[in-house]
Amino acid sequence: MKHKILRILAIIMICCVSLLCVGCMGNDPDDFEEGDGVGENAVIDMYGTKVLYRPNNYDYNHGSGAEEGKENNYYGKYAYSILSYLYDFYAIPSKSTIKSTFDLDEINDEDITDENYLTIIKNINYFYDSIRYQVNTIGLVTKTNNGDKIDPFIVVGADLSSHWKWSFNPDLSNFNSNYNALLIYKNETYPEYNSVYQNNMVYYQPSEDGFEYKINQKYGGTDFQNKFYLPSFLGTDKQDETEKYSDFVKALEYVVYSYALDLEPQRVDVKINQNPSSIDDLYTVQIGAYQATEDKSSAEVALADITALFEKIGSYVGLIERQINKISNWIKTNVIGLDENIKNDTFTEYKEVTAVYNEDKIVSFEFNETTAESVDLGRDYSNVVDKIVKKVCEKVTIGEDSSSGDVNIDERFLASEIKEYAGSTFMINSDKNFPKYQEGQSPVAIQPLEYQSAVIMLSKETAISDIWIALKYDADLDGTEEGVYDMSKYIDIIVELNYYNHKRNRFIQIDSQRTRVYDGPYEFGISSSDYPQYNLPDDHGVVMMSVDSKPELKDLLIDVPGDEGVLPIGVFNPDIGNGILKTDVGNNNYQSPVVSNNPIVLVGTTDVRKYYSIIEPTDDEIADPALTYITGRLNPKMFEGSDGCDYLEITYKVLKEKGNSTKNYKFYTGIAAIFNADT
Numbered sequence: 001m002k003h004k005i006l007r008i009l010a011i012i013m014i015c016c017v018s019l020l021c022v023g024c025m026g027n028d029p030d031d032f033e034e035g036d037g038v039g040e041n042a043v044i045d046m047y048g049t050k051v052l053y054r055p056n057n058y059d060y061n062h063g064s065g066a067e068e069g070k071e072n073n074y075y076g077k078y079a080y081s082i083l084s085y086l087y088d089f090y091a092i093p094s095k096s097t098i099k100s101t102f103d104l105d106e107i108n109d110e111d112i113t114d115e116n117y118l119t120i121i122k123n124i125n126y127f128y129d130s131i132r133y134q135v136n137t138i139g140l141v142t143k144t145n146n147g148d149k150i151d152p153f154i155v156v157g158a159d160l161s162s163h164w165k166w167s168f169n170p171d172l173s174n175f176n177s178n179y180n181a182l183l184i185y186k187n188e189t190y191p192e193y194n195s196v197y198q199n200n201m202v203y204y205q206p207s208e209d210g211f212e213y214k215i216n217q218k219y220g221g222t223d224f225q226n227k228f229y230l231p232s233f234l235g236t237d238k239q240d241e242t243e244k245y246s247d248f249v250k251a252l253e254y255v256v257y258s259y260a261l262d263l264e265p266q267r268v269d270v271k272i273n274q275n276p277s278s279i280d281d282l283y284t285v286q287i288g289a290y291q292a293t294e295d296k297s298s299a300e301v302a303l304a305d306i307t308a309l310f311e312k313i314g315s316y317v318g319l320i321e322r323q324i325n326k327i328s329n330w331i332k333t334n335v336i337g338l339d340e341n342i343k344n345d346t347f348t349e350y351k352e353v354t355a356v357y358n359e360d361k362i363v364s365f366e367f368n369e370t371t372a373e374s375v376d377l378g379r380d381y382s383n384v385v386d387k388i389v390k391k392v393c394e395k396v397t398i399g400e401d402s403s404s405g406d407v408n409i410d411e412r413f414l415a416s417e418i419k420e421y422a423g424s425t426f427m428i429n430s431d432k433n434f435p436k437y438q439e440g441q442s443p444v445a446i447q448p449l450e451y452q453s454a455v456i457m458l459s460k461e462t463a464i465s466d467i468w469i470a471l472k473y474d475a476d477l478d479g480t481e482e483g484v485y486d487m488s489k490y491i492d493i494i495v496e497l498n499y500y501n502h503k504r505n506r507f508i509q510i511d512s513q514r515t516r517v518y519d520g521p522y523e524f525g526i527s528s529s530d531y532p533q534y535n536l537p538d539d540h541g542v543v544m545m546s547v548d549s550k551p552e553l554k555d556l557l558i559d560v561p562g563d564e565g566v567l568p569i570g571v572f573n574p575d576i577g578n579g580i581l582k583t584d585v586g587n588n589n590y591q592s593p594v595v596s597n598n599p600i601v602l603v604g605t606t607d608v609r610k611y612y613s614i615i616e617p618t619d620d621e622i623a624d625p626a627l628t629y630i631t632g633r634l635n636p637k638m639f640e641g642s643d644g645c646d647y648l649e650i651t652y653k654v655l656k657e658k659g660n661s662t663k664n665y666k667f668y669t670g671i672a673a674i675f676n677a678d679t
Helices: 004-017 074-090 095-103 104-110 114-122 221-234 247-260 299-314 321-336 382-396 606-609
Strands: 022-023 046-054 135-143 153-159 196-198 201-204 270-271 283-287 346-358 362-365 372-376 395-400 405-408 417-421 448-460 462-472 488-502 507-521 542-546 558-560 562-568 612-615 631-634 648-655 670-676
Touching: 074 221, 074 247, 074 321, 074 382, 135 372, 153 462, 221 247, 221 488, 247 270, 247 299, 247 321, 299 606, 395 606, 448 670, 462 648, 488 542, 488 631, 507 542, 542 670, 606 612, 631 648
Parallel strands: 135 346, 448 631
Antiparallel strands: 022 670, 046 417, 046 448, 135 153, 153 201, 196 201, 270 283, 346 362, 346 372, 395 405, 448 648, 462 542, 462 562, 462 670, 488 507, 488 648, 558 562, 612 631
């Protein structure tokens, strides 16, 4: 039956008289009593409806694999791991550190060629703290200005004005004589080996004994890292010690949370303190307008705020690729200052340098420009940062299941729950099915939730022509009054009808419609003339979808006596995945309870999460950049194979204002009617 007229069919449906078989009438909450059967009025043969929704409260710690009552600060651990790897690459490494670091698969295979790797090893003695200053010169001193004969030696120059944006004071001698600008081992016996400052550069000759000797012995190698660098840059050398994270780590964690919510983080500024009184006073991190308190820094205050916002409006656990790429780009710009503070990772090597003496002390160097050669260390910032940000996803666990082991942070999943409605319980009669929610109300009264998916679980192969979906919005959740609407309060929803054909392994979006639902009661078949004072659109609160509207379905449609162009849909397999998606309703053969008392929570420790895919806006789907949505729909790959089945699914995309934690996005929904052919 094509081009149906809603107003006429409203009368037909109310009377439940039609030449079609109309799947109508769920259970009226006023008439329902425990023990009643479900769906006696419904002609559609179905186990029920499986609904996915964002719950009122989701425990992100438990959902991400933590034991009950314990914390899993996975976004913080992710931020820590990123900075830890950046430290390994660009801070002061030891020979063992640089070797193990560059042995990582993602770097060796794609970013570090054999030639560059040899260059790194060859120049290991000339690596410096790239976070606080950039080495840009290596020179071979072959002669002196006074003609004295010397044994050739190497000098290294570093630009103290070129450093990362996330840096700290390059000259620590103000409060601790054990440190100086380049951590040089000052040899009093041979003063010519001391530092030489020239044109904002500092040069020195390292010892023949190598890297470990050229810096101050008291704070060399690992000892230096543990006593100074880790406390300053990371806060701790242990990822699990989240309470000890530095403000650098907390600031990056704030950024990760922001992008996890699809929000742009506020500006993060790092001020290098010129006269630090201690190691703890090297720098100050300021995030936007957040003010530090007596016991918390600006980074801690901002992090607490964004974490609370995430608890309110977050939609899933983990990160998607788009967000990971944004984090990577943010680090290049704001942590490193690539193309602004930092230009590249190369240095100039001079084959001939003259040492200029004043009495017995070297005071400057003259570089023979004709012998200059550019050397690439191979630590390409852009590629390496991208690889680190993606690689450390494997270092953060957000769950563990029996089939695949650890679930990493880029294996994101919805922070959602599943409940089931037995029989025709999700089919609704009137606004009575959508009352103000109160504890202890009839179990067949549908609750206001942020619905994401509703799967119609047919128990008999059925040819379907149309489905009508009911929607209601109660902005304040304080109930609605018949005939009264508030046009200033509304939500916009994109409603889609999806179909998976198991035999042909084809997933098809049958229809997609955007609709606005105003605050007020649900009424089937409203005309704009019914309430002229409100100017409601025709068919307010009802979305009608027909299977014959999609060209991709043409080869699947069949004609039956009394109707043409209907879609045959096979039986849903409620035992898919050995019944992994069954709630207490399904486990009791869809008899009692009629609505789940114990919904299934999607977590990182079971395979349930794999059955739903995260759906987010495409580039051209929503014209308004201030709006977004995150929803879920069945993953058709989980319904392939001999144990698979057909399914018909409604997907709800609630358009949200980015970062708005005050607006209520919960709504009521149900199936107003299913039109099926008499086969």
